Amino acid sequence: MLKDIFGYQFNTPYQKRVAYFSMEFAIDQSLKIYSGGLGFLAGSHLRSAYELKQNLIGIGLLWKYGYYDQQRDTNGQMLAAKVEKQYSFLVDTGIVFTVPVHNYPVNVKAYLLRPETFGTAPLFLLSTDVDDNDDMSRSITRQLYASNEATRIAQSIILGTGGAILLDTLGLTPDVYHMNEGHSVSLNFYLYDKFKSLPEVQKRVVFTTHTPEMAGNEEHSYVILQDMQFFYNLQDHEVKKLLNMDGWGFNYTLAALKFARKANGVSKLHGKVAHDMWAGNKGVCEITAITNAQNKRYWKDDILEQAFVQNEDSAITSRKKELKRELFKIVADQCGKLFRQDVLTLVWARRFAGYKRADLLMYDWERFVWLINNTEYPIQVIWAGKPYPEDFGAIGIFNSIITRTKPFANCAVLTGYELGLSATLKKGSDVWLNNPKMYREASGTSGMTAAMNGSINFSIPDGWIPEFARNGENIFLIEPAEVSLPDGDKDRIENQHLMDVLENTILPMYYKDQFGWLEIMKTAAKEVVPQFESARMADEYYNILYNA
Numbered sequence: 152m153l154k155d156i157f158g159y160q161f162n163t164p165y166q167k168r169v170a171y172f173s174m175e176f177a178i179d180q181s182l183k184i185y186s187g188g189l190g191f192l193a194g195s196h197l198r199s200a201y202e203l204k205q206n207l208i209g210i211g212l213l214w215k216y217g218y219y220d221q222q223r224d225t226n227g228q229m230l231a232a233k234v235e236k237q238y239s240f241l242v243d244t245g246i247v248f249t250v251p252v253h254n255y256p257v258n259v260k261a262y263l264l265r266p267e268t269f270g271t272a273p274l275f276l277l278s279t280d281v282d283d284n285d286d287m288s289r290s291i292t293r294q295l296y297a298s299n300e301a302t303r304i305a306q307s308i309i310l311g312t313g314g315a316i317l318l319d320t321l322g323l324t325p326d327v328y329h330m331n332e333g334h335s336v337s338l339n340f341y342l343y344d345k346f347k348s349l350p351e352v353q354k355r356v357v358f359t360t361h362t363p364e365m366a367g368n369e370e371h372s373y374v375i376l377q378d379m380q381f382f383y384n385l386q387d388h389e390v391k392k393l394l395n396m397d398g399w400g401f402n403y404t405l406a407a408l409k410f411a412r413k414a415n416g417v418s419k420l421h422g423k424v425a426h427d428m429w430a431g432n433k434g435v436c437e438i439t440a441i442t443n444a445q446n447k448r449y450w451k452d453d454i455l456e457q458a459f460v461q462n463e464d465s466a467i468t469s470r471k472k473e474l475k476r477e478l479f480k481i482v483a484d485q486c487g488k489l490f491r492q493d494v495l496t497l498v499w500a501r502r503f504a505g506y507k508r509a510d511l512l513m514y515d516w517e518r519f520v521w522l523i524n525n526t527e528y529p530i531q532v533i534w535a536g537k538p539y540p541e542d543f544g545a546i547g548i549f550n551s552i553i554t555r556t557k558p559f560a561n562c563a564v565l566t567g568y569e570l571g572l573s574a575t576l577k578k579g580s581d582v583w584l585n586n587p588k589m590y591r592e593a594s595g596t597s598g599m600t601a602a603m604n605g606s607i608n609f610s611i612p613d614g615w616i617p618e619f620a621r622n623g624e625n626i627f628l629i630e631p632a633e634v635s636l637p638d639g640d641k642d643r644i645e646n647q648h649l650m651d652v653l654e655n656t657i658l659p660m661y662y663k664d665q666f667g668w669l670e671i672m673k674t675a676a677k678e679v680v681p682q683f684e685s686a687r688m689a690d691e692y693y694n695i696l697y698n699a
Contacts, residue, residue: 156208156273158266164690165205167697170325171196171272172210172314172335174306175218175295179269180571183217183236184276186295186537187502188596189361191570192417193331195446195596197271199689202448205272208323210314210335212306213241213262213276218295219540221566227557228550229566231540233294240268247281248320250313251380252305257288259313261320270449277313298541304371304379307403311337312383327697330358330411333369333403339410340383340390349393349410353436357696358411360404360438363424363593368404376401395434408435413696415441417594418615424590441695442615443594444688447680450600452578459605459676464669471581471605478579481572482533486563494561495661496531497653498580498606500568503536503545506591510548512584513555514646522650523559528658532556535565535576577601582627582657585610586649588641589631602679605672609657611645619683625675627652 175190176182176197185191193209200207216233224230242263249256258281264274279291290297291305311330315338318325328338342352362368373387381401382390391397394409408414408429414436416422422440429435452474458466472492479490490496499509512532513519522530534552538545549564556562565572577583583601585592585608595614602608602625609627610616622628629652632644660668681687 156263157206159204161206162204165203165207165693167206167326167693168324169205169207169327169329169693169697170210170314170318170323171200171207171329171331172310172338173331174212174310174334176209176211176274177570178264178271178274180569181240182238182264182269183569184211184214184295185569186218186539188594189332191445191573191596192361192443192594194271194570195444195449195685196331196689196692197274198269198446198449199685200272201266201270202446203686203689205689205693207272209272209274210310210317211274211276212292212295212310213238213278213280214295215278215280215293218537221537221568223566227553229538229546229553238262240264241276244275246317246320248313248316250309250316251383252288252291252308253301253379255288257291257305257309258283259309259317261317275314275317277309277317279309296539300371300375301379304376304381307334308337308379308381311335311339312341314338315341326355328356329692329696330356330407332359332361333407336403336407336410337381337383339406340381340385343393344384352410353412356411358407358414358436359417359441360407360414360425361417361593362404363416363421363428363590365428368402370400370402372399373401405429405432405435408432408438411436413699414438415696417441417443419618420590420614421593424593439695441688441691442618442683443596443599444683444685445596445599445603446685447603450574450577451603455578455605456603459673462673464666467605467669467672468665474575474578474604475581476579478533478575481565481575482563485565488560488563490531490561490563491529494529494531495581495658496533496579497582497584497609498533498535498576499584499586500533500535500565500573500576501585501595501597503538503549503568504542505545505548507536507587508642509534509536510552511586511642511646511649513552514642515650518650522654523561525658528654528662529561530653530658531561531563533563533565533576533580535568535572537568573597574600574604577606578604580606581661582607582609585616586629586645587611587613588638589613589634596683599679599683602675602683605676607668607671607675609649609652615683619679623656623671625671625678627657
């Protein structure tokens with residue numbers, strides 16, 4: 152069975168058997184089972200695991216509607232559509248098993264994404280869209296991150312408990328169960344039921360946390376979790392005693408940190424933040440740092456890469472113009488605006504959330520309008536990203552940007568931010584803007600793949616950026632405001648710093664110092680690899696977490 156699943160021999164450093172649990176995987180544009188950065192990270196991890204020939208398999212869920220299809224209504228505002236997906240390239244394993252959810256046996260079917268299909272480690276995807284299930288059970292795996300609390304909990308049960316049952320059904324015995332975020336934490340209760348010992352669970356489990364603020368870590372009441380059978384065969388009072396946890400709510404991250412023998416944050420800065428967040432809790436495991444990374448083989452443009460390798464400035468410039476033209480076809484198609492390849496193009500694109508401040512560039516509206524209308528140093532600006540479909544604040548910001556920029560021929564907001572559009576934006580942009588609230592971005596990875604494709608990062612020094620940045624040499628930095636200031640003051644000050652750098656450094660260099668611009672671009676492309684290429688990350692997971 153192992154040979155049939157993998158189809159390759161494992162390299163010597165990577166013999167230990169690992170099961171990698173994640174709620175989302177961004178593998179290919181055609182497989183829509185992800186929302187944003189967590190999925191992009193997991194997809195690159197599986198690609199590098201395949202390239203390094205690691206003994207690792209992925210466990211995820213097969214979302215019938217995906218996350219959602221981002222469309223527009225009759226007024227051009229964002230519309231979240233649910234469309235059933237079909238995947239002929241997934242293998243129906245014929246395996247169906249049951250998972251107890253709310254005292255009811257839910258049938259779960261397992262599908263397999265074979266390694267050769269997209270060049271990844273094997274990925275098992277679980278679905279409750281099974282004929283023998285009732286409609287409520289079938290709805291569990293319809294949409295990623297369902298808004299209904301009971302459905303969200305059921306999704307975690309299918310991923311965690313269901314994934315563990317699948318492995319037993321397959322006769323696979325992982326040496327390591329890796330939880331990529333806390334969604335799969337229920338698997339530990341299945342393992343505890345199996346091994347009857349917390350230390351026996353801990354020696355098999357590791358955990359990656361991606362959330363640098365307390366409010367972002369998922370938590371539900373013990374009452375509803377017990378009713379849903381989240382704790383498998385344990386009662387809530389037994390869980391509290393086992394993990395030395397109390398109170399009304401069960402925190403997924405805290406529990407994962409107590410079940411794991413070792414955990415990691417996803418950048419050096421986040422590793423420290425995570426340690427400080429959870430250090431006051433007894434029984435929490437060691438938290439180290441393994442910085443996120445992205446798979447260059449998947450993301451790079453081959454022609455541009457060759458020009459970088461040969462250090463041919465004219466070839467680099469020519470290819471960037473070609474890539475800009477490809478991006479501008481999408482702008483014209485979606486927005487009816489014709490962008491120019493000789494104009495600096497700045498892009499803000501990523502998972503759309505309030506703290507990422509997509510509209511910070513527009514904070515001082517008069518200054519923004521002056522920037523957009525500047526004929527000496529013209530600029531084109533593109534925004535893209537998917538808000539969570541129930542995050543009406545983020546959707547409001549998205550639609551506000553559409554409305555406010557509609558009169559400007561050099562501003563565009565694109566819908567459908569998935570792998571394909573993300574790659575086109577990175578290849579076709581000159582500047583990649585990243586301006587979240589400080590210490591709110593655990594890692595962020597979009598700027599890594601932007602740098603691989605000749606788009607210069609323009610960023611707040613949060614997440615992975617401090618490990619990479621040399622201001623004016625491989626990046627343009629935005630100086631953060633004093634951390635103690637109110638949020639409104641931070642936004643105002645950081646908008647000023649952003650605009651000062653954009654107006655006084657970035658735009659003049661682009662138009663008057665092409666040599667200097669190309670030097671920054673080439674330096675960034677060279678220095679982002681191998682440190683922020685996912686082969687380094689996949690190797691570190693074995694060396695730091697799995698083999699430790």
